[in-house]
Amino acid sequence: MANDALTNSPIEAGYRALTGRSAELDLRSRKVIPAGLTHDSRTLLPYPIHVERAQGPRKWDADGNELVDYFGGHGALILGHAHPALVEAVTRQISRGTHWGACHEPEVQWAELINRLLPCAERVRFTASGTEATHLAMRLMRAFTGKSRVVRFVGHFHGWHDQVAAGSNSHFDGGTPAGVLGGITDATILMSADEIEPVEALLAQRDDIAGVMIEPSGAGWGQVPLKPGFLARLRAATTKNGALLMFDEVVTGFRWSRGGAQGRYGITPDIAALAKIVAGGLPGGAVAGRADILDQLDSAAAKSAGREKIAHQGTYNANPLAAAAAIATLSLIESEDICERAERTAGEIRDGMRRIVIEEGVPWGIYGEASTFQIFQNPKGIALDPATFDAVKLGFAGLKGVKDATLAHRLRIAMISNGVDIMGSPGGLVSAVHGPTEVTRTLEAFGKSVRAMKAEGDIRG
Numbered sequence: 001m002a003n004d005a006l007t008n009s010p011i012e013a014g015y016r017a018l019t020g021r022s023a024e025l026d027l028r029s030r031k032v033i034p035a036g037l038t039h040d041s042r043t044l045l046p047y048p049i050h051v052e053r054a055q056g057p058r059k060w061d062a063d064g065n066e067l068v069d070y071f072g073g074h075g076a077l078i079l080g081h082a083h084p085a086l087v088e089a090v091t092r093q094i095s096r097g098t099h100w101g102a103c104h105e106p107e108v109q110w111a112e113l114i115n116r117l118l119p120c121a122e123r124v125r126f127t128a129s130g131t132e133a134t135h136l137a138m139r140l141m142r143a144f145t146g147k148s149r150v151v152r153f154v155g156h157f158h159g160w161h162d163q164v165a166a167g168s169n170s171h172f173d174g175g176t177p178a179g180v181l182g183g184i185t186d187a188t189i190l191m192s193a194d195e196i197e198p199v200e201a202l203l204a205q206r207d208d209i210a211g212v213m214i215e216p217s218g219a220g221w222g223q224v225p226l227k228p229g230f231l232a233r234l235r236a237a238t239t240k241n242g243a244l245l246m247f248d249e250v251v252t253g254f255r256w257s258r259g260g261a262q263g264r265y266g267i268t269p270d271i272a273a274l275a276k277i278v279a280g281g282l283p284g285g286a287v288a289g290r291a292d293i294l295d296q297l298d299s300a301a302a303k304s305a306g307r308e309k310i311a312h313q314g315t316y317n318a319n320p321l322a323a324a325a326a327i328a329t330l331s332l333i334e335s336e337d338i339c340e341r342a343e344r345t346a347g348e349i350r351d352g353m354r355r356i357v358i359e360e361g362v363p364w365g366i367y368g369e370a371s372t373f374q375i376f377q378n379p380k381g382i383a384l385d386p387a388t389f390d391a392v393k394l395g396f397a398g399l400k401g402v403k404d405a406t407l408a409h410r411l412r413i414a415m416i417s418n419g420v421d422i423m424g425s426p427g428g429l430v431s432a433v434h435g436p437t438e439v440t441r442t443l444e445a446f447g448k449s450v451r452a453m454k455a456e457g458d459i460r461g
């Protein structure tokens, strides 16, 4: 469907009819907030919904529409919304103070939990976000090795700071985005993660590489999965050539398994960046890794190792409220089969969606790992059999490189109109409290949405 025809579409008319209050809030918001958005990935055409409350696997928008939620707090909510254990912990904490400006036992307990769960986590340092965590991890890798360059991969997202701004969602050729210094972009080397051989060759040839950072799921929490063996060979090549390996486990941490992607794959990086689930859905992040690398933050340890102490501040690091939420969440992950439950449900959703596209004769690919589902909408209309679809074969250019935002928005507003909110990629992050009722509702909504898109000429191929 052409863009200019969108406003006359029944899908869009249905969405507008259900979301009048969100439309009003969007207009009001745009007067004071650029684009009416506080995160680029909340973009939705014709306008986003505004949400008022959430509970378990559901949320309610400003018009009172009840939605099964797969945005999951951008992946932070493996226990769903307002889990009773979390509400109790945060409520107890808030009356004891929200910021002590001091060391505290909850931060110790929080770090001990990460240390027990995550294989690489000999030491932990808290930050206020995932962006801060990748920033700190890069500083630690450079300081530890005395080398300047960090290798990263096209399409892999590590937050919004200057060093990782190019190549994740735009400037895939490594060009410098507006507002970013060219020299900073040049301090990283952007590689394709489609094949490991060029990365092995680069590591063997150059002696200025401090480390390699990667989303171990593949770009965008698995939107572009890695080939089997890629991570193991990357681990071997970094070790062989004296470069550090950093896993960005901001999404995969405590979701891919209770030990993150490193626990799931049995491949231990030297250092990892964490956020989202690590802070129980409250603002927070962390860097975890080898003691000798993290101890550069410790004046005495750095001095005795003959190293310069690395500076790191942050008003909200290990904030007590986040610590309370994190301890409640990570304790449940440690003692119960939280990741496994979420993964089982995601598997049922993937299977059900695949059945629907096969039945409807729609050439889309349904895939995803752990507790996620991904929907490849095949914008270029390539020949594709949904029953045997293998995302790995398409690589970055075939998957993320061809993404069509309009098609993704169309699916998302159709799903919202049928009571389900998915991520804009499009795809979803499933929690341990999504169950059979949510799966049924989701598949009904998906079937109706796919049929509506078919009727409006949105399906290519």
Ligand SMILES: Cc1ncc(COP(=O)(O)O)c(C=O)c1O
Pocket (backbone or CB within 6 Å): 074, 129, 130, 131, 132, 134, 157, 158, 159, 160, 215, 248, 249, 250, 251, 275, 276, 285
């Ligand atoms: C893999 C990855 N790394 C880093 C970040 C940045 O985290 P934050 O949004 O907490 O700054 C994100 C956020 O979505 C992410 O998905």
